[in-house]
Amino acid sequence: MLVEFSIIPVGKGSSIGDDIAKVLKIVEAGKMPYKINPMGTVVEGTWDQVMKLIKKCHAAVLKNGERVVTTITIDDRKGKPDRIEEKVKSVEKRLGKSLRK
Amino acid sequence: MLVEFSIIPVGKGSSIGDDIAKVLKIVEAGKMPYKINPMGTVVEGTWDQVMKLIKKCHAAVLKNGERVVTTITIDDRKGKPDRIEEKVKSVEKRLGKSLRK
Amino acid sequence: MLVEFSIIPVGKGSSIGDDIAKVLKIVEAGKMPYKINPMGTVVEGTWDQVMKLIKKCHAAVLKNGERVVTTITIDDRKGKPDRIEEKVKSVEKRLGKSLRK
Amino acid sequence: MLVEFSIIPVGKGSSIGDDIAKVLKIVEAGKMPYKINPMGTVVEGTWDQVMKLIKKCHAAVLKNGERVVTTITIDDRKGKPDRIEEKVKSVEKRLGKSLRK
Numbered sequence: 001m002l003v004e005f006s007i008i009p010v011g012k013g014s015s016i017g018d019d020i021a022k023v024l025k026i027v028e029a030g031k032m033p034y035k036i037n038p039m040g041t042v043v044e045g046t047w048d049q050v051m052k053l054i055k056k057c058h059a060a061v062l063k064n065g066e067r068v069v070t071t072i073t074i075d076d077r078k079g080k081p082d083r084i085e086e087k088v089k090s091v092e093k094r095l096g097k098s099l100r101k
Numbered sequence: 102m103l104v105e106f107s108i109i110p111v112g113k114g115s116s117i118g119d120d121i122a123k124v125l126k127i128v129e130a131g132k133m134p135y136k137i138n139p140m141g142t143v144v145e146g147t148w149d150q151v152m153k154l155i156k157k158c159h160a161a162v163l164k165n166g167e168r169v170v171t172t173i174t175i176d177d178r179k180g181k182p183d184r185i186e187e188k189v190k191s192v193e194k195r196l197g198k199s200l201r202k
Numbered sequence: 203m204l205v206e207f208s209i210i211p212v213g214k215g216s217s218i219g220d221d222i223a224k225v226l227k228i229v230e231a232g233k234m235p236y237k238i239n240p241m242g243t244v245v246e247g248t249w250d251q252v253m254k255l256i257k258k259c260h261a262a263v264l265k266n267g268e269r270v271v272t273t274i275t276i277d278d279r280k281g282k283p284d285r286i287e288e289k290v291k292s293v294e295k296r297l298g299k300s301l302r303k
Numbered sequence: 304m305l306v307e308f309s310i311i312p313v314g315k316g317s318s319i320g321d322d323i324a325k326v327l328k329i330v331e332a333g334k335m336p337y338k339i340n341p342m343g344t345v346v347e348g349t350w351d352q353v354m355k356l357i358k359k360c361h362a363a364v365l366k367n368g369e370r371v372v373t374t375i376t377i378d379d380r381k382g383k384p385d386r387i388e389e390k391v392k393s394v395e396k397r398l399g400k401s402l403r404k
Contacts, residue, residue, distance in 0.1 A: 004342040006376070008271055011215050021397040028402070036402050037340040038390040039307040039376060047159070051152050058148070062177055069210055071273065072173040073309070073342060073374070076163055087341040094324040099331070099339050101404060105241040107275070109372055112316050122296040129301070137301050138239040139289040140206040140275060170311055172374065174208070174241060174273070188240040195223040200230070200238050202303060249361070253354050260350070264379055274375040278365055 001076035002083045003050045006040035007057055010067040019064075023057040033084050040071075044084040050074075102177035103184045104151045107141035108158055111168040120165075124158040134185045141172075145185040151175075203278035204285045205252045208242035209259055212269040221266075225259040235286050242273075246286040252276075304379035305386045306353045309343035310360055313370040322367075326360040336387050343374075347387040353377075
């Protein structure tokens with residue numbers, strides 16, 4: 001399944017880059033396909049793989065703070081592998097042009 | 102932690118009440134504190150308790166369809182139990198009045 | 203349309219109750235049907251009515267802070283009025299029982 | 304402000320690529336900075352610019368269907384322009400390496 005997640009520490013400074021860097025170190029070490037964007041991180045894997053990774057990231061951010069808000073969006077479609085690459089390509093093919101990523 | 106989730110079957114009829122009813126049967130059987138609202142279900146528990154429940158609900162809806170989009174929002178605050186009741190009460194106390202629920 | 207929204211001030215204390223109270227004062231003054239839950243506020247109205255209200259709430263929280271994260275989920279279904287009451291009732295009817303709200 | 308949005312037609316086939324293509328044509332014509340990812344589209348602009356665009360996309364998808372679920376996440380930070388490029392760069396600088404996008 002394809003999953004986007006975002007982790008926001010609440011009650012620390014308005015610059016949360018250190019926490020985001022910590023999360024992305026964990027994502028990179030996780031060996032799962034991922035893509036980051038300005039609003040979150042997209043990963044692809046099974047429910048258990050993905051949730052194990054997000055739990056680890058969420059715990060790492062909560063460790064140094066008091067409160068964390070994490071949002072997770074799951075798009076699960078039967079029989080469709082490698083959607084992290086194919087979803088955008090499929091839209092580009094329909095439009096006959098390349099889009100900004 | 103306090104968690105709201107919502108499960109949408111994609112590619113079936115626009116009436117998804119049967120799937121929502123199935124989800125709420127699972128939530129009720131789960132023995133965790135919950136509250137439903139017109140846009141989702143809020144539950145309170147540990148990461149593992151909550152994710153086990155949502156995985157079960159997600160799988161039940163996917164079983165009869167091709168594609169499911171599930172959104173999960175986690176609000177995790179250290180040292181604050183029973184937030185499923187206390188969060189709204191605390192706002193009502195600040196405002197000095199009862200709000201529509 | 204039915205809309206749930208949630209506004210989180212980032213970079214202030216982990217207790218954000220004052221900001222939530224400010225938001226709910228605006229919602230109450232807005233005269234639109236609403237329901238609050240432990241994770242957000244659900245309102246019902248047209249696109250322009252709802253977005254005008256959320257813009258006002260978002261601006262009120264940003265006024266006293268540096269950064270705000272606002273999430274909005276819209277469920278828009280043709281020809282279905284009063285869904286803020288009917289959606290939950292319809293599920294309860296299917297299940298033949300009342301649910302916790 | 305930086306905004307990610309995603310529009311899901313409910314009650315049509317599980318392949319929603321035509322609707323997504325329609326949305327991205329509108330986004331491209333909008334002349335605002337944007338980036339697409341496998342789970343949504345990120346745009347940057349003022350509240351009114353962004354909401355006008357999303358309203359147009361939402362209406363275009365609803366036109367051919369019965370029900371649409373649209374999610375919007377706003378990250379609004381005072382005094383920070385060009386965040387659609389700078390947010391990811393700032394994390395890469397902290398990590399001292401380039402990340403997958």
